[in-house]
Amino acid sequence: MSWRRGLAAALLLLAGGCESIGYYRQAVAGHLNVMASARPIDAWLADPSTSAALRARLETARRIRQYASRELGLPDNGSYLAYADLGRPFVVWNVFAAPEFAVEPKKECFPFTGCVSYRGFFSEEEARRHAAQLREAGYDVHVAGVPAYSTLGWFDDPLLSSFILYSDAQLARLIFHELAHQVVYASGDSTFNESFAVVVEEEGVRRWLETEGRSAELAAFRAAQARRREFAAGVEAARERLKSIYSGSLSKERMLELKRGEFARLRAEYGAIVPAEPSNAFLASISLYTQLVPEFERLLAESGSLGAFYVRVRELAATKAEYRRFSGTRDGRTAGRTRPSG
Numbered sequence: 001m002s003w004r005r006g007l008a009a010a011l012l013l014l015a016g017g018c019e020s021i022g023y024y025r026q027a028v029a030g031h032l033n034v035m036a037s038a039r040p041i042d043a044w045l046a047d048p049s050t051s052a053a054l055r056a057r058l059e060t061a062r063r064i065r066q067y068a069s070r071e072l073g074l075p076d077n078g079s080y081l082a083y084a085d086l087g088r089p090f091v092v093w094n095v096f097a098a099p100e101f102a103v104e105p106k107k108e109c110f111p112f113t114g115c116v117s118y119r120g121f122f123s124e125e126e127a128r129r130h131a132a133q134l135r136e137a138g139y140d141v142h143v144a145g146v147p148a149y150s151t152l153g154w155f156d157d158p159l160l161s162s163f164i165l166y167s168d169a170q171l172a173r174l175i176f177h178e179l180a181h182q183v184v185y186a187s188g189d190s191t192f193n194e195s196f197a198v199v200v201e202e203e204g205v206r207r208w209l210e211t212e213g214r215s216a217e218l219a220a221f222r223a224a225q226a227r228r229r230e231f232a233a234g235v236e237a238a239r240e241r242l243k244s245i246y247s248g249s250l251s252k253e254r255m256l257e258l259k260r261g262e263f264a265r266l267r268a269e270y271g272a273i274v275p276a277e278p279s280n281a282f283l284a285s286i287s288l289y290t291q292l293v294p295e296f297e298r299l300l301a302e303s304g305s306l307g308a309f310y311v312r313v314r315e316l317a318a319t320k321a322e323y324r325r326f327s328g329t330r331d332g333r334t335a336g337r338t339r340p341s342g
Contacts, residue, residue, distance in 0.1 A: 030122025037084035038158035074179040078156030090145030093127035098280035105284035114187035142281035150181035176204035186317035195292035232290035295326040
């Protein structure tokens with residue numbers, strides 16, 4: 001989740017309506033509270049009240065952070081060198097919305113950040129209140145707790161209690177992912193940004209576990225990665241089928257029947273991870289992180305190194321969304337595959 005120049009956006013409050021004022025107020029206040037709660041890792045380690053378990057996690061996180069800059073070319077700055085105990089399971093709750101009969105998410109547009117495919121809240125209560133308003137307006141809605149977000153380098157993002165107890169591989173995955181957002185950010189294209197960060201995180205974890213000689217954990221990570229890919233493929237297939245259904249001339253009742261059937265199919269195949277209530281917003285929330293992963297993986301393989309990969313992704317991000325093309329040939333020529341933003 002990106003909150004670029006979040007404090008600067010507060011200067012625009014008087015230009016918006018009451019809902020905008022309330023939203024920016026909670027965003028700025030929520031971020032400032034997170035930053036105020038953070039203390040340097042060394043301060044936590046020097047504090048005799050810090051538990052042995054937390055000490056171990058902070059030391060591991062610091063080792064991962066050093067590897068990120070030294071070996072992966074990720075930013076070497078103050079991010080993830082401090083820790084904040086939030087006292088809640090998530091730092092932010094994202095609200096995704098989509099029309100009842102459309103697969104693309106509702107865009108939320110803000111000053112400086114551009115448009116994203118969700119709206120984030122530091123309060124679960126406020127997130128669910130906003131979700132209820134969207135449902136009343138006829139949207140499909142999905143609310144998801146988020147353990148971390150990126151300020152794109154405008155602030156020194158801290159380690160958080162919402163993810164510090166993750167396994168080593170998952171902790172590394174999250175840190176690499178969030179730092180990747182500081183490398184490249186394409187304004188208004190959430191799918192581009194998140195898919196890029198997923199490829200960086202997965203490549204980073206693979207390299208880190210190999211470097212540490214943790215073959216069993218690497219095998220487990222690859223198995224989990226394969227399961228995630230399988231689920232993502234299932235979601236994309238369902239979205240394509242639904243897109244075809246929604247674009248036809250069927251009655252609303254028939255579209256709803258087929259929509260329920262698609263979700264029953266997904267739930268039968270993947271279990272409780274798929275909500276019982278059919279929601280295009282849920283599918284959009286998954287696709288956001290996975291849709292362009294295969295294209296970015298091919299680009300990484302063609303680039304030969306992470307440094308060259310970052311350069312090529314920056315070039316893509318700098319172009320207008322409708323002209324972004326991923327290379328699909330060995331000699332680096334564009335394959336002619338274009339994906340408009342959104």
